[in-house]
Amino acid sequence: MCGIVAYVGNRRVAPLLIEGLKRLEYRGYDSAGLAVVNGDGIQVMRSVGRVSVLEQQLAEHGIDDGNGHFAGTLGIAHTRWATHGAPTEVNAHPHTGRTACGHTLAVVHNGIIENYAALRTYLQGQGHEFTSETDTEVLSKLIAQLYEGDLKAAVQAALREVSGAYAIAAICGNEPHTVICARKGSPLIIGIGDRSYIVASDASAIVAHTTQVITLDDYQVARLCAGPVDKKDPVGGPWAEEFQTTTIDNIPVSQQVRALEFDLQKIELGGYSHYMLKEIMEQPDALRNCLRGRLDPRENRVVLGGLDRFTRELVRAKRYVFTAQGTAFHAGLIGQYLIEDMAKIPARCEYASEFRYRNPIIEDDTVIVAVSQSGETADTLAALAEAKDRGALALGVVNVVGSSIARETDVGTYLHVGPEIGVASTKAFVGQVAVMTLMALFLGKRRYMSAQLVSDYLAELEQIPRHIARVLEQSDHIRTCVDRYVDRDNWLFLGRWYNYPVALEGALKLKEISYIHAEGMPAAEMKHGPIALIDEGMPVVFVATRGSQYDKVMSNIEEVRARGGRVIAVATEGDTDISRYADSVFEIPPVSDALAPLLTVIPLQLVAYHAAVLRGLDVDKPRNLAKSVTVE
Numbered sequence: 276m277c278g279i280v281a282y283v284g285n286r287r288v289a290p291l292l293i294e295g296l297k298r299l300e301y302r303g304y305d306s307a308g309l310a311v312v313n314g315d316g317i318q319v320m321r322s323v324g325r326v327s328v329l330e331q332q333l334a335e336h337g338i339d340d341g342n343g344h345f346a347g348t349l350g351i352a353h354t355r356w357a358t359h360g361a362p363t364e365v366n367a368h369p370h371t372g373r374t375a376c377g378h379t380l381a382v383v384h385n386g387i388i389e390n391y392a393a394l395r396t397y398l399q400g401q402g403h404e405f406t407s408e409t410d411t412e413v414l415s416k417l418i419a420q421l422y423e424g425d426l427k428a429a430v431q432a433a434l435r436e437v438s439g440a441y442a443i444a445a446i447c448g449n450e451p452h453t454v455i456c457a458r459k460g461s462p463l464i465i466g467i468g469d470r471s472y473i474v475a476s477d478a479s480a481i482v483a484h485t486t487q488v489i490t491l492d493d494y495q496v497a498r499l500c501a502g503p504v505d506k507k508d509p510v511g512g513p514w515a516e517e518f519q520t521t522t523i524d525n526i527p528v529s530q531q532v533r534a535l536e537f538d539l540q541k542i543e544l545g546g547y548s549h550y551m552l553k554e555i556m557e558q559p560d561a562l563r564n565c566l567r568g569r570l571d572p573r574e575n576r577v578v579l580g581g582l583d584r585f586t587r588e589l590v591r592a593k594r595y596v597f598t599a600q601g602t603a604f605h606a607g608l609i610g611q612y613l614i615e616d617m618a619k620i621p622a623r624c625e626y627a628s629e630f631r632y633r634n635p636i637i638e639d640d641t642v643i644v645a646v647s648q649s650g651e652t653a654d655t656l657a658a659l660a661e662a663k664d665r666g667a668l669a670l671g672v673v674n675v676v677g678s679s680i681a682r683e684t685d686v687g688t689y690l691h692v693g694p695e696i697g698v699a700s701t702k703a704f705v706g707q708v709a710v711m712t713l714m715a716l717f718l719g720k721r722r723y724m725s726a727q728l729v730s731d732y733l734a735e736l737e738q739i740p741r742h743i744a745r746v747l748e749q750s751d752h753i754r755t756c757v758d759r760y761v762d763r764d765n766w767l768f769l770g771r772w773y774n775y776p777v778a779l780e781g782a783l784k785l786k787e788i789s790y791i792h793a794e795g796m797p798a799a800e801m802k803h804g805p806i807a808l809i810d811e812g813m814p815v816v817f818v819a820t821r822g823s824q825y826d827k828v829m830s831n832i833e834e835v836r837a838r839g840g841r842v843i844a845v846a847t848e849g850d851t852d853i854s855r856y857a858d859s860v861f862e863i864p865p866v867s868d869a870l871a872p873l874l875t876v877i878p879l880q881l882v883a884y885h886a887a888v889l890r891g892l893d894v895d896k897p898r899n900l901a902k903s904v905t906v907e
């Protein structure tokens with residue numbers, strides 16, 4: 276949700292910022308902009324649309340013409356997902372402010388300044404004129420208002436006045452070798468390069484330059500300086516770099532430099548036409564990585580080092596509350612079923628946004644499980660904080676290492692499925708479900724599960740990556756089938772028990788990237804109202820694997836067929852009965868009910884992908900969406 280890149284060093288900054296923005300574009304892509312300190316001034320360029328538009332605009336303005344346009348080595352840049360104000364050029368970042376002593380400064384910002392209206396009124400009273408509708412412009416003018424020759428002090432003073440969430444980077448024409456950055460509630464990472472610093476809202480924009488990073492914590496401010504010691508010899512002379520971190524109250528904080536474990540190849544397209552397809556196709560390997568070292572069939576145990584510290588509390592817990600949003604919420608629902616089914620502990624899953632505001636009761640010995648790919652989702656973070664305040668033990672199921680949720684939880688398990696760039700989450704869902712299956716077995720074994728049952732599940736789990744690869748082979752068949760229905764504007768997705776959250780996920784995937792209206796629900800719920808929607812030719816997707824619910828689902832299939840609906844079934848290989856009733860069948864290898872979601876979701880991801888491509892849509896940049904929702 277919005278991306279920030281900032282750089283100070285010895286390289287020409289504009290191309291470097293553009294490259295960084297392109298890597299961050301999946302976080303927001305309705306407008307983009309950059310600001311470069313050049314000589315005594317700041318040059319700003321902003322544009323509506325993709326980063327490529329900004330790049331084109333820069334090229335037209337002669338960035339490489341040798342005339343010194345955008346020629347500096349200090350700059351900030353932003354790709355936006357609109358919150359305050361439409362995606363227009365004036366609302367795009369960076370926003371600028373003019374100090375009393377006549378210097379210009381520029382700011383990029385992720386997050387929301389909640390008290391921006393009051394601050395705006397105050398600043399207007401001080402003579403500042405606003406050109407945009409954004410909360411960020413308020414911040415830039417506030418910093419300018421408080422500037423007395425020290426950008427860091429002005430940023431600190433401004434941030435003490437604001438409420439809300441932010442990650443910011445600021446530069447000032449008067450301080451041509453300094454970038455100031457700060458965060459509260461929105462991620463920001465500082466990369467320490469050779470004679471340079473690069474700041475970004477996620478690691479993908481940093482990794483090409485350095486693997487040495489610092490992650491800022493809430494309320495921390497960093498001052499990063501890099502430049503020639505001798506102004507008369509800026510190129511050949513000695514060079515100095517310095518970074519300093521403090522709180523917004525100027526209390527020094529020491530920072531640990533850590534090594535980024537991030538493979539650049541993993542964030543490249545690698546021959547695929549879209550990140551979503553790449554991430555769908557790499558799920559067998561992603562899952563192997565997720566399971567690696569965690570299954571020990573010889574000893575008949577699950578190894579989850581991240582839970583060690585509180586194993587006793589986790590095993591004796593009286594209740595598990597899963598909390599998440601979107602796809603992660605669907606994974607959390609499966610987590611709820613797994614914990615009840617395998618560990619026999621009462622569990623529920625709630626939307627984080629609802630949980631937080633409904634004054635929830637947290638009984639003693641409750642574990643709150645925050646499920647999140649990014650580890651930065653604002654709603655999930657807020658629900659986690661609420662549950663912790665009420666005494667729950669916090670457990671994270673997170674993909675991004677070192678993210679806010681990972682740091683806010685007492686124990687946790689990373690997904691290890693690699694970076695997810697596609698806006699529509701795919702491999703992270705499979706990783707979340709796999710990790711929660713491991714957790715349920717980990718607990719179940721220490722509670723009531725028989726050794727034989729644990730052993731059977733472990734043996735089955737080991738085979739899942741291979742099974743996924745087999746399901747993926749049906750991609751062309753799925754595309755041909757989707758082609759038949761892609762003009763239909765309403766689809767239903769139905770399933771029972773473990774396959775009900777998969778139906779929800781199938782519907783979400785389809786609507787978010789193909790803009791087809793789709794609803795997911797428990798198969799039995801259909802006859803309580805939604806059946807009225809079914810008319811001749813309406814596509815209805817049934818997740819109808821051979822398992823304890825099979826016969827019931829078959830009855831629901833008959834109900835749809837009787838009303839002219841077209842049945843698309845995700846079924847178990849070798850099920851000849853279902854092929855008599857369904858218009859199209861996608862097969863998965865036979866597995867237990869509890870493990871079925873790891874396979875049944877795969878054809879539904881491909882249904883959504885092919886539908887979007889067939890409709891000519893931009894799969895990786897669906898309209899109105901962005902990866903990682905860091906506002907409530």
Ligand code: F6R
Pocket residue numbers: 600601602603604646647648649650651652655698699700701783784787903904
């Ligand atoms: C859908 C999707 C979103 C996310 C949701 C939570 O494809 O990606 O619904 O699942 O915004 O995000 P995380 O998992 O980062 O907390």
